[in-house]
Amino acid sequence: MDEFGELSLREREAKRIARRQWFWLHLAVYVMIQVFLFVIWLLSSASYPWFIFPLFGWGVFVAAHAVYAFVVRDPEEIMIERAARQAGKRQ
Amino acid sequence: MSWLLTPYVERRTCRVLFYLLLGLPLGILDFTIVVTGFSLGLGLIVTLLGIPVLVVTLLVVRSLAALERGLAVSLLDAPMPRRGPARDRDSGVFWARLRGLVFARRTWEEAGYLILRLPLGTLDFSIAVTIIALAVSGMVMPIVVAAGVPVSIGSWEIDTFVESLVYLPVSVIFLLVGPRLVLAWSGLSRRLATALLGRLEPYESKLAVVDVLARTGEADGFLILDELELRFGRGPFLTPTHVEATLLALESLGQISARRENGRTLYALAR
Numbered sequence: 001m002d003e004f005g006e007l008s009l010r011e012r013e014a015k016r017i018a019r020r021q022w023f024w025l026h027l028a029v030y031v032m033i034q035v036f037l038f039v040i041w042l043l044s045s046a047s048y049p050w051f052i053f054p055l056f057g058w059g060v061f062v063a064a065h066a067v068y069a070f071v072v073r074d075p076e077e078i079m080i081e082r083a084a085r086q087a088g089k090r091q
Numbered sequence: 092m093s094w095l096l097t098p099y100v101e102r103r104t105c106r107v108l109f110y111l112l113l114g115l116p117l118g119i120l121d122f123t124i125v126v127t128g129f130s131l132g133l134g135l136i137v138t139l140l141g142i143p144v145l146v147v148t149l150l151v152v153r154s155l156a157a158l159e160r161g162l163a164v165s166l167l168d169a170p171m172p173r174r175g176p177a178r179d180r181d182s183g184v185f186w187a188r189l190r191g192l193v194f195a196r197r198t199w200e201e202a203g204y205l206i207l208r209l210p211l212g213t214l215d216f217s218i219a220v221t222i223i224a225l226a227v228s229g230m231v232m233p234i235v236v237a238a239g240v241p242v243s244i245g246s247w248e249i250d251t252f253v254e255s256l257v258y259l260p261v262s263v264i265f266l267l268v269g270p271r272l273v274l275a276w277s278g279l280s281r282r283l284a285t286a287l288l289g290r291l292e293p294y295e296s297k298l299a300v301v302d303v304l305a306r307t308g309e310a311d312g313f314l315i316l317d318e319l320e321l322r323f324g325r326g327p328f329l330t331p332t333h334v335e336a337t338l339l340a341l342e343s344l345g346q347i348s349a350r351r352e353n354g355r356t357l358y359a360l361a362r
Contacts (some may be wrong), residue, residue, distance in 0.1 A: 002356045004312030008331035076336035083339045 001084075012077055023069035030062050098270030103168070107277040110166035111219035114280075117162075118212025121155055121205040128152075129202075149192050149202075156201035156288055159208070163284035167277055170326030171289040197292055204287035211283065218276050222269040229262025291328045296337040297346075299323070301360065304347060309359040312338065 001009070034055050041051045098104040128148030135141035163169035192198055236242055236255040249255055296319065303310060303318040310318070316334045323329055338358055341347045348361045 002312070002351070002354055004316075004331060004356065005335065008312075008335045011331050074332070076332050079336050079339060080332065083343075 019069045023065050026065050027062060030058055095267045095271060098274055104270050106166040108219055108273055111215040114212030114215030118209040122209035124151060125202055125205045149198055152202045152205060155205055160288045167281040169281040169284045172291050172323040172328050195292060197290060200287045200290060215280060222265060222272055226262055226265040226269045229258035232258050285327055289328050297341055300337055300341060304358060304360045309357050311355045311357050
């Protein structure tokens with residue numbers, strides 16, 4: 001891999017780390033707010049469990065964000081890695 | 092403290108606030124036009140009248156996206172690729188242009204952005220109005236109470252000057268942090284606008300790389316990246332990964348060739 005390839009690799013690494021950090025931040029905010037809502041529900045008569053609506057509603061987006069942070073990869077990234085693998089096989 | 096107050100002397104704050112306030116009307120306009128156009132076009136497709144409706148809708152999507160792009164650049168300073176007059180894939184016979192319009196990923200990303208503009212624009216507008224209201228309410232309340240207008244918070248009737256100062260601390264806090272919050276929120280809008288409206292199509296990058304190599308004869312990745320930045324501008328749409336992927340794609344198509352020299356890879360147009 002030449003210098004430009006290394007720059008490109010570092011850029012992809014930085015992007016991957018940033019994506020994961022944003023996800024952990026999102027998860028932390030989600031957990032804090034859900035705990036806060038649960039406590040409010042518990043302190044205010046604890047009758048109808050309304051706190052499950054934001055728990056699941058927002059939870060869907062947290063799950064989607066997790067998929068984006070840990071599973072989804074850019075097509076460009078896949079293409080570069082595939083080419084690198086093929087070049088490695090040829091050598 | 093100066094960090095909190097500098098947004099008051101920056102022109103950018105007013106521009107950003109204007110953009111956030113435009114979110115609701117523009118969001119409604121964009122969403123209504125796009126959803127109506129696609130619904131009508133798809134509904135009428137069995138009569139074949141739907142096809143021209145869908146084509147017109149896609150053209151309108153392009154125009155609305157151009158308007159949104161202009162607003163994002165001028166009001167949010169969002170980085171967008173500089174594009175010259177439409178050419179190559181966008182020119183030529185009618186069918187080629189139509190194919191370019193329908194199959195370009197950009198068209199569908201722009202349509203997605205215009206649909207997302209309603210919920211996000213509503214959020215932008217609500218955040219801007221809430222911050223303004225919270226910043227102003229504490230200062231306005233004593234005047235309103237002095238004018239004899241009945242004010243209440245729940246069952247609490249506020250009718251004396253001292254009671255009317257209840258919101259003042261909230262107001263002071265939001266006067267201090269409000270502009271910073273507005274700027275921070277606009278950062279998200281800017282990122283979204285760049286991600287969905289500022290993408291370089293692979294064919295645009297490929298043409299640009301071929302142009303660079305035709306001019307320079309032979310170039311490495313760094314020089315090609317510099318040349319593309321001169322042409323399209325800097326931004327998240329033009330990264331080393333994007334350039335590397337473009338070079339690989341051109342190499343696999345046989346349009347360029349690569350050779351290693353002193354640890355560098357040099358690219359040239361294939362002969």
